Amino acid sequence: MTQLDVDLVPVIGRPHPARLAKALYPLTGRAIARYADVDANGHVNNLALESMHENARAEFNQETFPGVYQPAVRSVRLVTANNAVHFLAEVFWPATVETGLGIGRLGRTSFTVSTALFVGDTCVSVCDTVLVVLDDNGPAPIPEEARDRLSSLLLN
Structure with a gap:
């Protein structure tokens, strides 16, 4: 076996300290940890935390791209x-979790x-999800109305 001169798996560093402040995020919401989300160590498990990120993201996507989750009416699709995800601290049940959301990067089609x-x-956790806008022909430019909303929510 030969030694590669590059890492096949990049090391992902910890999030920027600014990402840990609620005030950074222009949109906020709430999630409730369920007892069913508790693992053998007494923590709300990581999959439950990821689900909270996902739900905040899905609600935002539905507002920004109306009908995106309704195949019969949508004009574009979003794919991940x-x-x-970075898990930064333990969460114990019962817990009310506040969500913060903003746009980390805005490209032409993603x-x-x-x-x-x-x-x-x-x-307790941060997540960055790259979403690509698709139409029937593949990656598509972000619709102007959605782009305007995304631009207004850029983290800075």
């Missing part, structure tokens, strides 16, 4: 190209939804 989960003032 990349999803990176954008990054950046979310964070907070228990009190503690950031």
